[in-house]
Amino acid sequence: MHCSYFEAGRCRSCTQLDRPYAEQLAAKQLHCRNLLAGHPDLQWLPPVASAESGFRNKAKMVVGGTARNPTIGILDDQGRGVDLSQCALCTPGLQAGFPVLAAFVKQARLTPYDVPRRSGELKYLIVTESPDGRLMLRLVLRSEKLVGRIRRHLPALLQALPQLEVVSVNLHPEHKAVVEGEREILLTDQATLRMRVNGIDLHLRPQSFFQTNTAIAAALYRQGRAWVDELAPASVWDLYCGVGGFALHCAAECRDVVGIETSREAVASAELSSRQAGLHRVRFQAGDAAAFAAAADRAPDLVIVNPPRRGIGRGLCGWLESSSVQHVVYSSCNAASLARDLAAMPSFTVRRARLLDMFPQTAHYEVMVLLERA
Incomplete structure (x- = not known):
């Protein structure tokens, strides 16, 4: 990608701009594989490439x-x-x-x-x-x-x-x-x-979060929905649900879906989408993901997590480890915190992973993994 600002030294935000895009993508894949090298049974799906420019919404x-x-x-x-x-x-x-x-x-x-x-x-x-x-x-x-x-x-x-x-x-x-x-x-x-x-x-809504790369966000939701549909769980939690992207994509008449998000603005947005779509078995609630899980009477069959860069943390890892949850779909924007969280959940086996390049021209990326209780 050509950028006159970068060449003139006026902006260096795109730290990888001087590398060919194919090389950037390969480096991200290698970085992620190295961080998850302790999971030998992991099947890697082909990475999802982004447009090199004009992608930021x-x-x-x-x-x-x-x-x-x-x-x-x-x-x-x-x-x-x-x-x-x-x-x-x-x-x-x-x-x-x-x-x-x-x-x-x-x-x-x-x-x-x-x-x-x-x-x-x-x-x-x-x-x-x-x-x-x-x-x-x-x-x-x-x-x-x-x-x-x-x-x-x-x-x-x-x-x-x-x-x-x-x-x-x-x-x-x-x-x-x-x-x-x-x-x-x-x-x-x-x-x-x-x-x-x-x-x-x-x-x-103005204070709600949405991924900055619409095409890759769409691929992310499709991949999550494909894994959920394949497993056909009766109940799903979407923790850190934002405006409800995963929850709404995974909603089906045959399953109950709950979305949890700290931002009330995002929850209001998700509820509006659910009402307009006529989804009667999907509900959203504002609150902390770990606190919600700890207070719940029963666990779902499958949990989706899409946390900020810090990951889901020891509290939620501990709850998942001791729960009856059979599968976890984990979408991460920081593979280092993902690797740390996976180490805290040894009862789960990492079955599949896919890198999605949400942030071309930088070293950052999104990765999704499917976990199965061993």
Whole structure:
């Protein structure tokens, strides 16, 4: 993939960009195989490759510069804005939207947050594109000072960018290396962005999580559904379920499915998708995965886990190890924590694994494994 920003030294976020993509994929496969080398009975399925560019459906862009001349991209070592509005990782729809958003910042006179001076208001533009080209915009502000001004200029933005459906303000008053705060102010009547994946409508709210690579996310859900359908369990838990991707893909009239997620926003999104699909044996609940499992009266036949990079941890590993669960589908974005968790569950045998390249041009990837109680 050619990138003028990388060649000019303006952005080095894509740490593997100077390596041919086939070489990147092979290196990731080798890395993952080495981490899981202690499981000799493991069957490796062919890796799932991604498009090399234009795959990223979500962009967290720092707003720098000035209200008269804003930049949308990242900050350099001095805290100055570096414009990356034509980043080749982003979908064409995102790239087309960035100049319109920059013009909106200028027209509404939204002062970018100056990190070195700790002054200004607008910190980030977080933009997500759905598979059908619709957009969600979140403006991360230091305070409510500019909310009224944004509301007044919003009709002009919606006219200039008609694919924009959901707009919100996120308040992040602290000066710290965290992208967003806890409070969200919705500015549009529509509250969710429809993410149609494999014929299933997932609904994304402003503070909900969705994988940044739609095509690989679709492959991830298909693989999970294929393993679940093959095993035909009567009951399934989807822990760390997010907006319900795995749960909704694995829902069938012949099985009960429960999704657990800490984010109430994500649970509300999952419940909306379930209602619209008419799935009566699927339910979602906000809460901690390990606490839910420990308090449950009985265990399901199969558990799906899709945790953050830290993995599922000792508590949930211990519960799974001592439970009656027969199979686990584990989707991991960090093979090192996956290997650590597998070592804590010796009663399970790792039967299959598949690497899915969610993050081309970096060393990161997703891997799914199917565990069976020995």
